[in-house]
Every structure is written in structure tokens, then in C-alpha cells.
Amino acid sequence: MNAPLVSILDDEPEIRAILTEALEEAGFRTQSFSRAREFEAALKRVVPDVCLVDLSLPDTDGLTLVHRLALERGATVIIISGRAQVQDRVTGLELGADDYITKPFDPAEVVARIRARLRSSRSAPQSGQTARFNGWIAHFDRYVLEDESGTETPFSHAEGEVLRLFLDSPKRLISRAQMQDGLGGAAGESFDRAMDVRISRLRTKLREDPKNPRLIKTIYGAGYIFLGDVSWS
Amino acid sequence: MNAPLVSILDDEPEIRAILTEALEEAGFRTQSFSRAREFEAALKRVVPDVCLVDLSLPDTDGLTLVHRLALERGATVIIISGRAQVQDRVTGLELGADDYITKPFDPAEVVARIRARLRSSRSAPQSGQTARFNGWIAHFDRYVLEDESGTETPFSHAEGEVLRLFLDSPKRLISRAQMQDGLGGAAGESFDRAMDVRISRLRTKLREDPKNPRLIKTIYGAGYIFLGDVSWS
DNA sequence: GAACCTTTGTAACAATTCGTAAGGTTTGAG
DNA sequence: CTCAAACCTTACGAATTGTTACAAAGGTTC
Numbered sequence: 001m002n003a004p005l006v007s008i009l010d011d012e013p014e015i016r017a018i019l020t021e022a023l024e025e026a027g028f029r030t031q032s033f034s035r036a037r038e039f040e041a042a043l044k045r046v047v048p049d050v051c052l053v054d055l056s057l058p059d060t061d062g063l064t065l066v067h068r069l070a071l072e073r074g075a076t077v078i079i080i081s082g083r084a085q086v087q088d089r090v091t092g093l094e095l096g097a098d099d100y101i102t103k104p105f106d107p108a109e110v111v112a113r114i115r116a117r118l119r120s121s122r123s124a125p126q127s128g129q130t131a132r133f134n135g136w137i138a139h140f141d142r143y144v145l146e147d148e149s150g151t152e153t154p155f156s157h158a159e160g161e162v163l164r165l166f167l168d169s170p171k172r173l174i175s176r177a178q179m180q181d182g183l184g185g186a187a188g189e190s191f192d193r194a195m196d197v198r199i200s201r202l203r204t205k206l207r208e209d210p211k212n213p214r215l216i217k218t219i220y221g222a223g224y225i226f227l228g229d230v231s232w233s
Numbered sequence: 234m235n236a237p238l239v240s241i242l243d244d245e246p247e248i249r250a251i252l253t254e255a256l257e258e259a260g261f262r263t264q265s266f267s268r269a270r271e272f273e274a275a276l277k278r279v280v281p282d283v284c285l286v287d288l289s290l291p292d293t294d295g296l297t298l299v300h301r302l303a304l305e306r307g308a309t310v311i312i313i314s315g316r317a318q319v320q321d322r323v324t325g326l327e328l329g330a331d332d333y334i335t336k337p338f339d340p341a342e343v344v345a346r347i348r349a350r351l352r353s354s355r356s357a358p359q360s361g362q363t364a365r366f367n368g369w370i371a372h373f374d375r376y377v378l379e380d381e382s383g384t385e386t387p388f389s390h391a392e393g394e395v396l397r398l399f400l401d402s403p404k405r406l407i408s409r410a411q412m413q414d415g416l417g418g419a420a421g422e423s424f425d426r427a428m429d430v431r432i433s434r435l436r437t438k439l440r441e442d443p444k445n446p447r448l449i450k451t452i453y454g455a456g457y458i459f460l461g462d463v464s465w466s
Numbered sequence: 467g468a469a470c471c472t473t474t475g476t477a478a479c480a481a482t483t484c485g486t487a488a489g490g491t492t493t494g495a496g
Numbered sequence: 497c498t499c500a501a502a503c504c505t506t507a508c509g510a511a512t513t514g515t516t517a518c519a520a521a522g523g524t525t526c
Binding site: 111 | 319
């Protein structure tokens, strides 16, 4: 899987440098241009995954460019602009931009917004659907737990909710109330025994030893802790 | 084509009123809630096109809610928050939000950002005439399913509607209500068991193993997921 | 127009999931 | 050590979903 390509179009060298550094740090490939002409020429060879475009360009009307890029070619465009008026932002977005960031900006936010765009445009390989931990692989797209030997055990939606909660904050105490909140609040106000059962069933599927649970540990009077080294992909 | 539905979750009545008015003015249908619990209850029936969520809710951790909504259910989420720090915005976006708007906001910008999200999510599923997936070829022009060996099985209009819905958003949870919406017509409160039968018949034509379906998976209490790598042409 | 076929919804019964109740077991305080 | 509270687990029933059978609706062929 190739790293996503981000094209930067800005006439200020300093901005280009800041963005390039932050983006490559974040694992993107980059390509930067100072003039619209070169930018459009490059576009004929490769269409980048995301275009970062500064509106205040000397040689072209930025808005027209954005419009052509976004609506005609279907590219993902994020405007970066010094103009912060609401009216500017609205027209930018209406013309087809996917996002509008005002200067001065924080590179971290730019990265986060690019990631958000990539996430939504890729419907197939949704990230955050598979987690590995201690020999197990949890496939949340297929609702299946995979063994070290490749054996698969299906788990239900309710069990998946609990598991996801654990995998989202491993090695941290999760109180009962937190869990209740976390699991869609099916509003079992009075009887939270339901949760115990959910956890019990999950433990069975993870083949936990009731006497000596290795992954889901009970903290008497406080909650649960999920031990295990989680890595999402 | 129905007007897009926007769900608003905010505990301040004034904000709800402002947003509702601006959105309906702009031609959206709206639905607003003051508590996460009610919001999630409604979500089990219909998944809105866009969710506007305020983070500072009294009864739930907003970020957890956003995470569940966005990554687990595949909804489009825009955060509206009083916290304007870069760090807040970054974590909000990383957790799966599609956009992050800080208070005070201008309703016009909210509308523009919602439109931008709808634009990008609509262009995603290109509905052509032929789709390939996991050894099958679906010819929607001829209403025929083609086998790996070239054997052809005809499918009906109703079956085709369901299949197209699946092929348009693969590997994502599709709620029962969403399907009902998608299949336009029979929208009435009439017994939706009809849909079960449609899906059952489609499964037979795809030669699914009833004990272990590989393509159309049922998520009890939540909906269906179509697994399979789809490419349209 | 009649006999036939296809499509589709409804009804009925089987299978699955999940919450609740009811015991049993573990934990920690005194 | 004793006991009560917290927690685990099994079993059962209600709700949800799968599948088959049947009938109504619409179209086709002769």
C-alpha cells in the first residue's frame, strides 16, 4: 500500500517548507509547487490524493482553480487561505473545496484534516477495523476473532462493543459506569448484570482461564483492566 | 430524491434553534436532541446523512460517542465545540470526526461544511452497470449474475435493488432502516419482513453457506454488512 | 381468454442473540 | 474465620432474524 500523495500549491517558500516537513513526518508523500501553471502540468501525470491550495496566488484566480479541480476532476481539495472572513470560507466550500483552513495554521491540524478526508474518500479499506493483541487478531469488519493458528471464532455485535472498548484503552482501568456509557447505553438502568454476561461471553471466546485471566482482569469494586499489547491497523 | 437528514445533538436549546432554522432554510430535514441517550435511540431506526455533535454534553463523553458513530457505524460526524485549542481539534478529527467547527460559529459556514461533506460522500459510490466482486460479476443491465465459470443466474428487480445497495457501500454496516430508505418505494410501516426474504433469496443466488455466510453478514440488532472487494465498471 | 410462469409479499416455524433471573464463587473488611 | 457485597456463570425466555411454503399480482404464450 502506497503512502498517500499530497500536492501543495503555495507561493510562500516558508509555508511550503513547513507543510512538507509536517506531512512527510506524518508519513505522506509530498509534491510542492509555487505556481498554478506547474501545478496543473503535474496534475496531468498523477492525480494526488489531496491538494492543498493557497488562494492568494499571483498568477491565477485561486477560486477558479479550485472549482476546476474539485468539481470537474473530482480531486480532494483543501483550501489554505489568509482570508478568514466567513464569506470567504463559505464561497470556497461552495465552489467545491472539501475543507478550508485559515492562516495562521498549526501543521498538526492540517495533518488531522487531511487524514479525515482520506478516511472518508476510501470506503473500502477503512482503517481501525483490525486489531492485533497477544496472538489474537480481531476483525471488526467481519465480526471474527482469529487465532494464532488461523482458526476463526465469530463474535456478536454486543461482544464486539465490549471488545472494542477494551482495545481502545488497554492497560487502563475502565469503570463499570464508563462501560455502560460506552456500550450504547441500552438503558439497562437498574440491572447492569447484562454487562457481566457480555464480558463473561467474551472471556469464553478469548479462552480465558477463569481462575487466572490473562487479558480481561477484574478489579474488585472498581472495574476492569484489559492487559495486552494492542496495535490497530 | 429525499432531502438529506441532519441530526443535531446539543444541550443548549438556543443553539439547537439556530441550527435547525438555518438548516431547514437551506433545504435539509433536521432532527435535534439534547441528550446522547435519546440521540442514540433514534439512531437505531434511521442513520442520518450528517450528525452535528456538541462535545460538551452533560451525560456522556462526547469523544467516545463520536468515535463509535464515525468508525463503528460509518456515519458522517461534524463536531461543534466550544473548545478551540488545536489539540482539541486534532484529537476530535483523529477519533473519526469529518470536520470540527468551533463556537461561536456562523450558521452559513455550518451549512457550507455540511454540503461539502455530502458532496464527497455522494460521489464515492459510482453506480455503473457492471460490478465485480469475489469471483462474481453482476450485470445490472441484463439482470444477471455471472459465475466464475461463466454460468449465469438471473436475478429479479427486487433482488437487484438490495444487491446494488450492498455493492455501493461494501464493508460498512447498513442498518435495516437505511435499507428501507434505500429501497425507496415500500417505505410504509408495512411489515419489513419482506426485506429479510429479499436478502434470503439473494443469499441463495450467491450460494452462501447459511451457517457461515461469507458475503452478506447479519449483525443482530444492527443491520447487515457486505464483505467483498467491489469494483464497478 | 385461459393456462402458465415469474415475481413478490405474507405467514408460519426454526434458529440465533441477548437480557434477566437465580444460583454459586470470589473478594475484602472486621 | 465469618459474612456481606461484588462478581461469574448457567439457564431460560423474549425479541430478532432465517427460511420455507403459499397466495396474490402481473405478464406471457398459445
